[in-house]
Each structure stands twice: as C-alpha cells, then as structure tokens.
Amino acid sequence: MSSRSVAPNDTGSISTCPIIEAPVAIVTGAAAGLGRDIAERLHSEGYRIVASDISPRVHEAFGQAATAGTLVTIEADAGAADSGTALVNAALDAFGRIDAIVNNAGVGGPGSLLEDTAVADIEATFNVNVLGVIRLCQAAIPHLKSHGGGRIVNIGSLFATQPVVEGSAYCSSKAAVHVLSQCLALELGPFGITVNTVAPGFMLTAMHLDEVGLQADRLGISAEQRLEQLRQSVPVRRHGTGGDVAGSVLWLLSDDASYVTGQTIGVNGGIRLS
Secondary structure, eight states: OOEEEEEEOTTSOEEEEEEOOOOEEEESSOSSHHHHHHHHHHHHTTOEEEEEESSGGGGTSSGGGGGTTSEEEEEOOTTSTTHHHHHHHHHHHHHSOOOEEEEOOOOOOOOSOGGGSOHHHHHHHHIIIIIHHHHHHHHHHHHHHHTTOEEEEEEOOGGGTSOOTTOHHHHHHHHHHHHHHHHHHHHHGGGTEEEEEEEEOSBOSHHHHHHHHHHHHHHTSOHHHHHHHHHHHSTTSSOBOHHHHHHHHHHHHSGGGTTOOSOEEEESTTGGGO
C-alpha cells in the first residue's frame, strides 16, 4: 500500500512526490524483557509495530504509543496452531502491509537432565521456541514476497552453540532456530528477503535471573555472587541489556544490512572467546 502527495515544483507547476510509508514490524514476546526493548526501539526509529505476547501485560507495556495509531498490541500464544495467522491478520488489518518479522517469543524449558525430563515438557519447549517461529514465518512469507522483500530476524541464544547440563530442551530448540534461519535465507534470498539470527549471551532478563537463582542454590552461594561470577566471565565485564539486542535487530532490518543473510550475530560481550 502506498500513497502520494502533490507539491509545487521549481516552475510553479504541480508534480507528484511519493511518500514512503513507515515500515511495519511484528515483534513477538513483547510484553517485557528483550521483546519489549526491541519493539520500543523499532517504534522510536519510525516503525509501525504489532507487539504480541501471551501475557495480557502487553496491552499495558507501551503507554501512549499504543494509542497513537502506530502500534497495536495483541495477545497471542506462540505455541498455538493459529498464532502466525492471527499476527499476520492483525498487521494487515492495522497497517495493510508487513515489512519485518522479529521472532522473539520463547520459553526456558525444563531445567533437568534429559533422562529425568518428560517428553511433554520437551515438546512444549519446541512448540514455542521452534514451531512458533515456523508458524509466523509461514504466515508472513507470502506477504513479504508480494511486497517485494523484507526482513526476518529470529532471536536465538548463546546456548544454541554452548550447551549446558540440564539444558537439553532449550539448547537444542535454539540450535534449531539458528539452522532454520540459514535454511530460510537460502529459500528467500531470491525474493529480496533476508533472514538472520541474533544470539544473546548473558542478558539481564527475568528468565536469566531465574536461572541464576537456581545456579546459586546449587553452588551454595547468593544470587548476587553468582551474577558477579558471570559478569567476570564476560570479556566486557557486564551483562547485556535489551538495548544491546535491539540495536543489532535494528541494524539487521535496515538497508545497511541488505547484503547480510543467513548469519548469526552474537550479542554476548565476547563470552564465546573466554
């Protein structure tokens, strides 16, 4: 969908000038944490946003932005069979187009040894972390193609390539996301659609802090002591923030990254080197 305006040219006659509409991005898992920071950053940079989350808190997360006509919120469970279609329909109903997808919604999964983990818990992790990404991509790809191109950014994890004990479900689900992005990059490149992964490291999110608490209990130390140990293990000596991830996503959605596809951008403070 496009619009045009008229303006006088140097000769005083009237000429038509195209108005470029603000691009539209769908961001999942946007009620809090990384997803909220990503949605807020993209919105501040001029994107129109469809922000989704399984939590009703998503409706309260964006304040005036949600009433300005440039951001809409929707409750959607990434694990539901119709989640992708629901989000695409919401974007088309609100803005008439889709330019970018940011698959951020995810769950931590069971923290247990594989032999002690119920298959149903593993399936639930893959249902959100992998099938949720697939559902939205499948629903959005036809619209990105018809629009002449677009961007897909999937949020992976450091732990897709750095396995941990009691993390079989989560680590393997994020590894699947990384390879899925590469497969889609091959499939969609000819249509002007790039697909990349952003892989956060130790981020100050509620999910990470919950895991830190469990680790601290196992080690017999305080949560703050465990946080400090993790900070000291990172070359830049700090945890990552939502702003760090949002900046990388913004770049991958931009024209500056139009020749970047099938890549995994590690936003991890250099932890892979230590």
